[in-house]
Amino acid sequence: MSETDKQFNIRDYLREYLFPHFLCPGCGHGIALRALLWAIDELDIDKDRLAFVSGIGCSGRLGNYIDANTFHVTHGRPLAFATGLKLARPDLEVIVITGDGDCLAIGGNHLIHACRRNLNITCMMLNNEVYGMTGGQVSPTTSNERYTTTTPFGNHEPVFDACALAEAAGAGMVGREITLQTPGLKDVFKQGLAHPGFSFIEVMSDCTEVFGRKNELGNSAEMVLTQKASVRPDYLEDAVDQPFHPHHIKTGVLAKNDRPEYAESYRKYIEEMKRERDHA
């Protein structure tokens, strides 16, 4: 345990007066939030400057519990709201919390354009392969042949690889991590928060109560151990990303791209316009 870990107290960042929280036992979302707050603590970001924008679903409700400026917006739209907020208030550290349904299905259009613009926002997508809050329907990341309430005979649809999508669309930084590797996840968040551009971080979360139970995947511990066996951390030499391979899903920082940041290039655009006006 590092020196900084001893100092990090998650309670400094929570609205404990709202407890008990609404997450089910075994849900990975709380661990992901812990890693995110831990990264924020290590980067020493002022809570008053922190703005969380979240969408609808289990992921979206995490904002309730964070002692910061929290905005719980409409389904799939947190990146759109965050774009306006960050452009109007570049002084804020804007973090989006979203889920696989919120971000990749109803919000998919906003995701690809947020990646393309490369505005300095950090986006945490919690992927639990299912619409948990509405009772367990199939999502764009539900694995093949898994059972959900709307795939009673097993999922026949192809799966989205969110990280490959984000990288192709131009995100400044792309990362993926499992919740079991909490310090590793914290480090990915730190890199995302420090990166001056759009950072997309997929957390492989787990939905034990709804998805796990339906598919007989065992308890939470068994589910995260199965996840661990499916991934290859980026420091391993054979860590080649094969997203749908049972043992070769790469974790860590998957891509970094030093493209111009949106607000920065907009400011230059305005300065250029003013220079031309002054000369005119």
Next chain:
Amino acid sequence: MPDSAPTETLNLPGNHACALGAIAAGCRFFAGYPITPSSEIAERMSAELPRVDGVFIQMEDEIASMGAILGASMGGTKAMTATSGPGFSLKQENLGYAAGAEIPCVIVNVMRGGPSTGLPTRPAQGDVMQARWGTHGDHPVVVITPDSVPEIYAQTIRAFNLSEQLRVPVVMLYDEALGHLIEQVRLASSGDVEIADRKWATDPQPGFLPYASGDDLVPEMVRPGDGFRTHTTGLTHAENGFPTQDPEVVDQYMRRILDKLEIHKDLIESYETIATEDADYLVVAFGITARAARRAIKQAREQGIRVGMFRPITLWPFPVEAFESIVDGKCGVLVAEMNAGQLITEIERYRPAGCCIEGFNRIDGETITPRQILNSLQELADRE
């Protein structure tokens, strides 16, 4: 105002007047998506905003544009978007968020023919009811319908003032013909324009209630970064900002956001009357149709039919008391509108005993002419 701000009298199309009105009102953020016949608003804003250190962004769709202006407004900046029929449909989701979470914003809908893709380049007034009831659930919204280019300019400023003061979405509703009509507009100089700003909360004490309000029913707005660290949500919420299902608290919240407009109706309501005092008949018309009605009234009076006009400028909330006092004692009312009969359903609610209410409706993508209104008035008068 910056040195580049024009302060003279200009010939402007309605859509440019709308953009310049927004700038004069203090709008410093615009997000939009191209759509006929409103695109000139976005184009003008893209040229004006950088000059005043504002931000223009063309988003990926109408939904995102509406989301982005709410994000900017929650950050403390006055913000606007502009669209037309199909885009207005897409904006309804986040317009409801603005109504429920009480985020100030201005939405311009330059009406074209519908339904669906309809008549992109033709005028219509078919969004009267969508502007009022387009998003789901009971909700407050203010809708303003100017009838000239100078009025588009002045009422856009007023739309921002109302939105900021009452924390309510305000819709500017006019049609393609007005959007592209060129008229002379005297621009406001920095001194002679009245600007209202939202009330800011200033004292971040523990236990602060972001959705508690005084007698005016408008909570003070919290600016991120000022130390409040509050929660904003589209879920039905208690005064502390967090979601609730407690029937008593839900009822208080719902009644407050709806009553907010009722108690401020003197501030919101606006209308014009022409020659109503001695009139036997009344034309009710708004926007471009009111211009035709003005001429028809004059011609009707030349023929001995005593007609006046009631023109709602604030379409929603409808100026009920003003209308009721004017319609009292009239023999008949003609509601002229470029739709199949939308505003008339509101007018019929206030029909005095013995008063006949008729509609003249045009739904072919053309504006209503003075002759058509005159003919309808003659028919109404002949029936007596």
